[in-house]
Amino acid sequence: MYKKKELQDIISTAFHTADFHSAPSSLYDPIKYMMELGGKRLRPLLTLMSCDMFGGNINEALAPAMGLELFHNFTLLHDDIMDQAPLRRGKETVFKKWNTNSAILSGDTLFVMAYELVTKTTPALLPQVLELFNDTARKVCEGQQYDMDYEYRGDVSIADYILMIRLKTAVLISCSLKLGAIIAKASDREADLIYAFGENLGLAFQLQDDYLDVFGEEDKFGKEIGNDIVTNKKTYLYLKAFERAGGSSLEFLSKHFNEKSIPVKEKVKTITGIYRELQIDSVTRALIDEYFAKALSIIEQINIPADKKQTLLEIAGQMVNRES
Amino acid sequence: MYKKKELQDIISTAFHTADFHSAPSSLYDPIKYMMELGGKRLRPLLTLMSCDMFGGNINEALAPAMGLELFHNFTLLHDDIMDQAPLRRGKETVFKKWNTNSAILSGDTLFVMAYELVTKTTPALLPQVLELFNDTARKVCEGQQYDMDYEYRGDVSIADYILMIRLKTAVLISCSLKLGAIIAKASDREADLIYAFGENLGLAFQLQDDYLDVFGEEDKFGKEIGNDIVTNKKTYLYLKAFERAGGSSLEFLSKHFNEKSIPVKEKVKTITGIYRELQIDSVTRALIDEYFAKALSIIEQINIPADKKQTLLEIAGQMVNRES
Numbered sequence: 001m002y003k004k005k006e007l008q009d010i011i012s013t014a015f016h017t018a019d020f021h022s023a024p025s026s027l028y029d030p031i032k033y034m035m036e037l038g039g040k041r042l043r044p045l046l047t048l049m050s051c052d053m054f055g056g057n058i059n060e061a062l063a064p065a066m067g068l069e070l071f072h073n074f075t076l077l078h079d080d081i082m083d084q085a086p087l088r089r090g091k092e093t094v095f096k097k098w099n100t101n102s103a104i105l106s107g108d109t110l111f112v113m114a115y116e117l118v119t120k121t122t123p124a125l126l127p128q129v130l131e132l133f134n135d136t137a138r139k140v141c142e143g144q145q146y147d148m149d150y151e152y153r154g155d156v157s158i159a160d161y162i163l164m165i166r167l168k169t170a171v172l173i174s175c176s177l178k179l180g181a182i183i184a185k186a187s188d189r190e191a192d193l194i195y196a197f198g199e200n201l202g203l204a205f206q207l208q209d210d211y212l213d214v215f216g217e218e219d220k221f222g223k224e225i226g227n228d229i230v231t232n233k234k235t236y237l238y239l240k241a242f243e244r245a246g247g248s249s250l251e252f253l254s255k256h257f258n259e260k261s262i263p264v265k266e267k268v269k270t271i272t273g274i275y276r277e278l279q280i281d282s283v284t285r286a287l288i289d290e291y292f293a294k295a296l297s298i299i300e301q302i303n304i305p306a307d308k309k310q311t312l313l314e315i316a317g318q319m320v321n322r323e324s
Numbered sequence: 325m326y327k328k329k330e331l332q333d334i335i336s337t338a339f340h341t342a343d344f345h346s347a348p349s350s351l352y353d354p355i356k357y358m359m360e361l362g363g364k365r366l367r368p369l370l371t372l373m374s375c376d377m378f379g380g381n382i383n384e385a386l387a388p389a390m391g392l393e394l395f396h397n398f399t400l401l402h403d404d405i406m407d408q409a410p411l412r413r414g415k416e417t418v419f420k421k422w423n424t425n426s427a428i429l430s431g432d433t434l435f436v437m438a439y440e441l442v443t444k445t446t447p448a449l450l451p452q453v454l455e456l457f458n459d460t461a462r463k464v465c466e467g468q469q470y471d472m473d474y475e476y477r478g479d480v481s482i483a484d485y486i487l488m489i490r491l492k493t494a495v496l497i498s499c500s501l502k503l504g505a506i507i508a509k510a511s512d513r514e515a516d517l518i519y520a521f522g523e524n525l526g527l528a529f530q531l532q533d534d535y536l537d538v539f540g541e542e543d544k545f546g547k548e549i550g551n552d553i554v555t556n557k558k559t560y561l562y563l564k565a566f567e568r569a570g571g572s573s574l575e576f577l578s579k580h581f582n583e584k585s586i587p588v589k590e591k592v593k594t595i596t597g598i599y600r601e602l603q604i605d606s607v608t609r610a611l612i613d614e615y616f617a618k619a620l621s622i623i624e625q626i627n628i629p630a631d632k633k634q635t636l637l638e639i640a641g642q643m644v645n646r647e648s
Contacts, residue, residue: 022466023466024466024469024470024473026469026472026473027465027466027469078428078429078432081424081425081428082425082428082429100405100424101405101406101472104402104405104406104428105402105406105465105468105469105472107432108402108431108432108435108465109462109465109466111432111435112458112461112462112465113462115439115454115458115461116458116462119454119458123448123450123451124447126447126450126451126454127447127450130439130443130450130454134436134439134440134443137436137439138433138436138437138440141351141429141432141433141436142346142347142348142351142433144429145348145350145351145429146348148350148425148429149348149350
């Protein structure tokens with residue numbers, strides 16, 4: 001069994017030695033730039049860990065694992081255009097540094113490169129790998145569409161929100177884990193279990209992100225706190241607050257979310273205060289714990305000695321208890 | 325052997341009964357709209373013809389053939405954003421009817437759906453099919469990038485232009501034909517020959533498009549004549565004219581291409597006149613004939629009775645002698 005650090009080093013080396021460049025440079029420079037912005041490389045790590053846990057050869061999983069990271073970056077590249085986001089990991093986004101057309105086309109090319117890597121696997125496994133990856137890619141697009149739609153919808157429910165983050169975030173976590181299982185030639189049952197584990201873990205992971213956006217510490221989070229509040233994003237915290245608020249606190253909440261004249265810092269402070277009064281922090285933590293517990297109960301059903309699950313459980317725990 | 329009309333009916337029925345709809349409708353409505361705009365469905369037709377010619381079962385080629393049409397439409401959907409094109413087949417483009425974000429994301433989803441269909445084939449053929457399709461998809465993106473780059477470059481050569489149309493247009497024609505050959509389990513040599521045939525045919529096909537844009541008849545062409553002249557597009561005709569023009573005609577050409585105050589109709593008429601004087605019409609036709617002759621000499625090397633090649637040769641002839 002590999003340790004987390006060892007796998008991270010393998011992934012890091014693979015990305016450092018990978019050559020994303022080709023002609024024309026106007027197409028590939030943005031791709032190289034995007035891939036060099038870094039990130040935690042969480043998805044390939046999950047693929048290798050899962051492959052290792054199921055007794056597979058991680059060398060066979062490395063190219064497909066990298067493919068998932070390329071896919072993730074492709075979605076970020078296009079999302080940044082759609083969100084008109086100026087910064088990504090503290091640096092200019094591709095569409096800002098180049099232009100929208102470059103970002104569209106470099107993104108498309110990155111998507112092709114993701115397919116090239118994901119399908120660099122044993123031919124016999126290709127049908128399964130493709131079915132998983134195609135399904136995941138489509139769902140991630142659907143999730144992003146829901147996310148955009150919700151911005152203009154006044155009737156978003158908590159169930160709608162969970163559906164959205166399941167599609168936009170959780171299924172790629174599931175896919176990363178299941179891909180490792182497929183390459184390790186795990187049984188269908190095991191592959192499905194690790195997928196279900198990933199889905200619950202992914203939901204907890206995204207909810208943790210929403211939680212940190214409000215209750216995190218700026219130094220550790222690495223991003224400005226309260227961005228979701230400033231942009232009126234309909235996160236679980238927002239939706240739950242409106243659900244729990246009654247009478248005067250509901251009025252106060254509505255007023256503060258819709259009033260454009262309130263200074264940003266004051267708005268964040270006030271809304272955070274209401275969230276605390278409504279115990280949105282503990283309610284959110286409880287839901288994170290619930291999804292995480294569900295994930296744990298699922299991985300328990302996989303018939304593998306507990307010590308082999310340790311590395312994966314460790315990273316899973318970090319994903320939902322992280323501060324950044 | 326199937327007749328052209330029979331294959332067209334099979335493809336048409338397949339598209340009419342295909343269900344491109346799913347949730348959320350905000351994501352799938354633009355896809356449905358795009359696919360219902362129609363078009364000649366030339367690429368799937370080539371796949372089925374090639375499959376049939378090599379003795380394959382066209383039913384096995386139908387889904388992948390449709391996948392190529394979806395891919396083609398995905399590229400058009402994103403190209404229309406990049407070109408800010410208001411119309412496609414006489415109707416509003418997706419980004420105009422919806423918005424840029426919808427067009428980006430629906431395009432991405434259509435790309436996934438293309439992969440789903442292209443890879444709906446005998447598992448044993450998947451590695452070959454994927455290698456071909458990934459390579460093609462990447463090249464088409466590169467071609468589009470060169471096309472955008474050339475707009476701002478003053479040093480585009482005829483060789484640069486041929487490279488661009490080879491990538492942007494010809495390789496998808498090649499891919500369509502080779503895909504049919506792979507599914508028919510043709511030999512590698514045969515698959516490579518039909519690919520090379522397609523590349524030369526594809527170049528002739530694109531040059532015919534450029535030719536019609538200037539020398540076609542508006543009623544038959546279905547689009548306004550002279551659009552490439554109006555937009556100063558560096559087509560083969562444009563580049564050849566600058567190459568052949570000398571002295572006063574070169575000056576005249578430069579002036580008319582760069583002078584913004586000349587009314588559009590007058591510009592088209594004047595430039596077309598210079599093109600005729602410089603015999604750009606016959607020079608272009610000669611190049612089209614050259615590529616077509618090359619294509620024919622390649623398909624002759626395929627060891628199949630001439631009568632079995634007839635349907636494909638017929639459509640190939642129409643592609644380079646078409647008026648629309």
